[in-house]
Amino acid sequence: MQWLKECYSQVLQSTTLNLTKAFKNFFDKVAQYPRFKSYHGKPSCQYPQNCEVVDKGVKVPQIGVIKASIHRLFDGQLKTVTITKTPTQKYYASLLFDTEQETPEVVPRVKVTGVDLGLKDFCITHDGVKTSKYANPRHLKKHEKNLARKQAKLARKKKGAECTAASDLPFNGRSVGGSKSREKARKLLARVHERISNARQDFLHKLSRKIVDDNQVVVVENLNVKGMVRNHNLAKAISDVGWGMFVNFLAYKLEQKGGLLVEIDRWFPSSKTCSNCLHPMSEMPLDVREWTCPSCGTHHDRDENASKNIRAEGIRQLSVLGTRTAAEGGEVRPKGGRKSVLRHSPVNSEAPTIPIG
Ligand SMILES: [Zn+2]
Known part of the structure; x- marks a missing residue:
């Protein structure tokens, strides 16, 4: 399993964590049996930490800065970065931020x-x-x-x-x-x-x-x-x-x-x-x-x-x-x-x- 060594360790860990969660949800009867993810579908990997949004890019461990078009300003702490490849060979990054914002109180008068x-x-x-x-x-x-x-x-x-x-x-x-x-x-x-x-x-x-x-x-x-x-x-x-x-x-x-x-x-x-x-x-x-x-x-x-x-x-x-x-x-x-x-x-x-x- 030489190729596993080329992969950043935390990416592998988060894959196993996701799988564990999927099985737990299945056994708790709140989800279906986990589906196998085909290589030809929408491959993705997840970095649970140590990522950074830098000028004109996203910095991830082992790879370094990946150029990205960023069209929104973020605040809060960057938690996980998920990189996805579409079947049309485009790469996307999903950035999850902890904004520490409480969910707003339910307003008293509503429509x-x-x-x-x-x-x-x-x-x-x-x-x-x-x-x-x-x-x-x-x-x-x-x-x-x-x-x-x-x-x-x-x-x-x-x-x-x-x-x-x-x-x-x-x-x-x-x-x-x-x-x-x-x-x-x-x-x-x-x-x-x-x-x-x-x-x-x-x-x-x-x-x-x-x-x-x-x-x-x-x-x-x-x-x-x-x-x-x-x-x-x-x-x-x-x-x-x-x-x-x-x-x-x-x-x-x-x-x-x-x-x-x-x-x-x-x-x-x-x-x-x-x-x-x-x-x-x-x-x-x-x-x-x-x-x-x-x-x-x-x-x-x-x-x-x-x-x-x-x-x-x-x-x-x-x-x-x-x-x-x-x-x-x-x-x-x-x-x-x-x-x-x-x-x-x-x-x-x-x-x-x-x-x-
Ligand atoms: Zn009537």
């Missing part, structure tokens, strides 16, 4: 918004007064043809061992697991995927920022995204829409400003209840976009009604948890910010990322 996530519209929000709809940008759809073409190209390329054309062979004439032109096709495809994922993240960041800036409490449905993805008819659209990532973004942005994310049970009948008189409908097929309540005669837009119900249910749960609520004006007075309804974003969700090189 509560209910968010109904959908496919036609990405989300519909209702804040007690106003309903807003945000169209689903359908990133995948925009690049569908391009993806299909590059995917087909890649599929036609033979793997290294089978390639016959001299130009396909790596320079030393031996196979190293993939022909050169296959490698090239793989990179072209990876670049499209990267563009889509950047566009998706950009959209989700901007929208979550807007919602968090306008509100202090955000109520969402706890969606079983994994379960829905197993429905093959919808899988692509649901993975593309990025609800899970959106909820993570909302969670950590709210936490930063002392707000709350309330996740209500996914079985809560938000679509099937009249938000005006609480009359329960026995069924509400997906294609019904508008309906009239048989009990009070209110005409509902399906999604607007759902977001109103989600908001009301969130306020009800907060009050059950010891938070006094004046639902009329949408005022919530949380008693010392209940952790049980606070969802913490996983660490991966967004440490400031800076491109290197």
Whole structure:
């Protein structure tokens, strides 16, 4: 294991620590069985300490100063540096800083918004007064043809061992697991995927920022995204829409400003209840976009009604948890910010990322 000696010892230690944590989470039943990380995916390494941000670069042990474009000033103490390589051969460093800032106290008078996530519209929000709809940008759809073409190209390329054309062979004439032109096709495809994922993240960041800036409490449905993805008819659209990532973004942005994310049970009948008189409908097929309540005669837009119900249910749960609520004006007075309804974003969700090189 000569190559292990070339690696900085603390990087190896942090790998084992991460693995230990992953197994502990698995045995504590809070996470899935750890997944194997392929060399061809998104290789990364982590420096737990001894790193430094210097002028125009990041200094890491053994390697020294790596040139980086830094577009933000940091304060606090630099804790860990994670260096990641994307499939398009770009290097990124995630810097984790301890700012020693307490999470701000939950503000006493707050605006509560209910968010109904959908496919036609990405989300519909209702804040007690106003309903807003945000169209689903359908990133995948925009690049569908391009993806299909590059995917087909890649599929036609033979793997290294089978390639016959001299130009396909790596320079030393031996196979190293993939022909050169296959490698090239793989990179072209990876670049499209990267563009889509950047566009998706950009959209989700901007929208979550807007919602968090306008509100202090955000109520969402706890969606079983994994379960829905197993429905093959919808899988692509649901993975593309990025609800899970959106909820993570909302969670950590709210936490930063002392707000709350309330996740209500996914079985809560938000679509099937009249938000005006609480009359329960026995069924509400997906294609019904508008309906009239048989009990009070209110005409509902399906999604607007759902977001109103989600908001009301969130306020009800907060009050059950010891938070006094004046639902009329949408005022919530949380008693010392209940952790049980606070969802913490996983660490991966967004440490400031800076491109290197
Ligand atoms: Zn009604």
